Amino acid sequence: MNAPPTTANEELFAYPQDRACPWQPSPGYQDLGRRGPLHRVRLWDGRTIWMVTGHTQARRLLADPRMSADRSRDDFPAVLPRLDAPIFKPIAIIGFDPPVHDVHRRLLAPDFSLKHVRAVRPQVEELARRLAADMLRAGPPVDLVQAYALPIPSMVISELLGVPYEDHEFFEAKTVGLLQAKSAEDAERAGRELWDYLDGLITRKEREPGGSGVLSRLAGQVTEDGDLTREDLLRIALALLIGGHDTTSQMIALGVVTLLEHPDQLAALRADPGALPAAIDELLRLVSITDVSGVRVATEDIEIDGEVIRAGEGVLVSSSMTNRDPAVFPRPYEFDVHRTVGDNAASGRQHLTFGFGIHQCLGQNLARMELEVAFSVLFEEIPGLRLGTPLEALPTRSGGTMQGVHTLPVEW
Amino acid sequence: MWVSADRERCISGGRCMAATSEVFDQDEDGIVVVLTSNPAPEQEDRVRKAAYLCPSRAIRIGDGPAGG
Ligand code: HEM
Ligand code: SF4
Numbered sequence: 001m002n003a004p005p006t007t008a009n010e011e012l013f014a015y016p017q018d019r020a021c022p023w024q025p026s027p028g029y030q031d032l033g034r035r036g037p038l039h040r041v042r043l044w045d046g047r048t049i050w051m052v053t054g055h056t057q058a059r060r061l062l063a064d065p066r067m068s069a070d071r072s073r074d075d076f077p078a079v080l081p082r083l084d085a086p087i088f089k090p091i092a093i094i095g096f097d098p099p100v101h102d103v104h105r106r107l108l109a110p111d112f113s114l115k116h117v118r119a120v121r122p123q124v125e126e127l128a129r130r131l132a133a134d135m136l137r138a139g140p141p142v143d144l145v146q147a148y149a150l151p152i153p154s155m156v157i158s159e160l161l162g163v164p165y166e167d168h169e170f171f172e173a174k175t176v177g178l179l180q181a182k183s184a185e186d187a188e189r190a191g192r193e194l195w196d197y198l199d200g201l202i203t204r205k206e207r208e209p210g211g212s213g214v215l216s217r218l219a220g221q222v223t224e225d226g227d228l229t230r231e232d233l234l235r236i237a238l239a240l241l242i243g244g245h246d247t248t249s250q251m252i253a254l255g256v257v258t259l260l261e262h263p264d265q266l267a268a269l270r271a272d273p274g275a276l277p278a279a280i281d282e283l284l285r286l287v288s289i290t291d292v293s294g295v296r297v298a299t300e301d302i303e304i305d306g307e308v309i310r311a312g313e314g315v316l317v318s319s320s321m322t323n324r325d326p327a328v329f330p331r332p333y334e335f336d337v338h339r340t341v342g343d344n345a346a347s348g349r350q351h352l353t354f355g356f357g358i359h360q361c362l363g364q365n366l367a368r369m370e371l372e373v374a375f376s377v378l379f380e381e382i383p384g385l386r387l388g389t390p391l392e393a394l395p396t397r398s399g400g401t402m403q404g405v406h407t408l409p410v411e412w
Numbered sequence: 413m414w415v416s417a418d419r420e421r422c423i424s425g426g427r428c429m430a431a432t433s434e435v436f437d438q439d440e441d442g443i444v445v446v447l448t449s450n451p452a453p454e455q456e457d458r459v460r461k462a463a464y465l466c467p468s469r470a471i472r473i474g475d476g477p478a479g480g
Pocket of ligand 1: 240243293352353354358362364
């Protein structure tokens with residue numbers, strides 16, 4: 001249908017490609033999206049996988065039990081060189097199929113439930129106000145990433161896990177080292193340092209039971225022949241620490257950029273604070289910070305839309321493009337904070353920024369709350385906020401899938 | 413309309429409760445609890461939406477008074 005199977009491998013679309021605008025998918029993906037829902041693309045190692053840009057197809061594939069998320073399988077595609085690092089091969093929860101996936105996810109579910117998240121919201125509000133006050137005191141220009149976007153999710157996840165926030169510079173730097181590494185070796189090195197750090201931390205928690213946080217609670221449940229081994233716990237700690245702050249901090253940063261570059265939308269939001277939750281979902285849809293909803297490998301032949309995904313073939317679901325499927329989102333490239341407003345609280349939440357199926361983001365309730373607090377406090381406390389550099393000059397991340405900026409200079 | 417939820421399949425994201433907390437709740441473990449298996453007519457759209465959004469396809473709905 002799109003790229004005929006006879007196309008020479010070298011002529012296939014090379015994945016990934018950098019964005020030209022911080023909140024819009026790369027022009028190349030936009031082209032693909034116009035051609036149809038399923039495409040064959042070529043990865044850095046020459047391997048061909050499927051890229052899904054259609055919303056219906058994405059939902060079907062991500063909910064299909066014949067699609068495996070098991071990163072330790074030989075046929076699982078490494079979308080970037082860094083993902084070839086051994087530390088990523090059995091990454092907890094996200095990289096496991098049932099039954100192990102479900103057992104671990106259920107161990108964590110209580111700490112990420114909507115109720116729990118609502119209960120910690122006041123503390124996050126206090127934190128955001130303190131950070132905004134510090135910014136005002138320091139005066140412009142300020143790097144919003146270091147001063148605000150990163151400390152919020154970083155403190156929240158340290159508190160939740162029971163990781164000492166004093167160590168934040170270390171774990172933030174190593175997380176960036178792991179997630180932005182250009183080679184498997186660099187990723188492995190940063191990952192191992194985090195691993196050793198968490199190993200030491202869990203040892204301390206084992207010696208002094210009764211501490212606060214998820215890791216202390218789980219340390220008390222470890223059994224070498226049961227559902228949670230010590231190695232499982234370490235892998236879970238690593239996945240939550242990494243997953244918990246980089247995505248959310250970059251979503252705050254690019255969300256602020258998107259709002260500042262759409263003054264009419266920001267004004268509309270200011271005039272109607274009740275629209276904030278829906279506006280957050282619209283920002284999540286538009287920015288699609290991870291750019292990817294999920295990567296899988298087919299364990300059986302799967303027929304879809306007249307194509308056959310063969311057993312052993314890799315599949316990558318694009319969030320930035322499925323979030324722009326015109327069948328689901330009219331005027332898909334437009335940022336419209338009122339798109340999702342309506343009687344139905346769930347309308348417009350069809351975006352696939354948090355994935356779909358059993359791996360849909362465990363931290364989504366937490367992330368939504370952090371984003372709500374971050375945007376509302378920031379624009380309330382610093383109403384005159386503006387970019388400190390022209391949009392074109394923003395130091396954006398490149399060469400990967402995870403979007404973001406290295407720094408975000410702002411003034412007021 | 414009837415609605416039921418399979419607590420074994422639920423992966424506890426709370427999408428259903430966010431769609432309507434009149435019909436869905438989460439227990440302390442974050443797992444779905446159906447508050448009423450025969451939602452009021454004005455809730456039906458939200459319940460349909462919840463079934464559509466549920467990432468683990470744990471929510472079942474149907475016409476009539478009782479779940480099958
Ligand atoms: C804006 C912020 C975030 C975005 C866009 C995001 C995105 C995603 C996506 C797309 C997936 C699905 C991956 C797949 O199916 O392969 C996922 C899974 C996951 N996320 Fe997030 N995430 C965010 C924040 C968080 C936070 C704050 C945490 C907290 C620790 C977190 C923890 C996880 C975990 C543990 C999984 C694996 C769930 C599973 O496999 O069952 N994420 N996330
Ligand atoms: S939306 Fe589905 S998976 Fe999520 S809590 Fe409700 S029933 Fe469970």
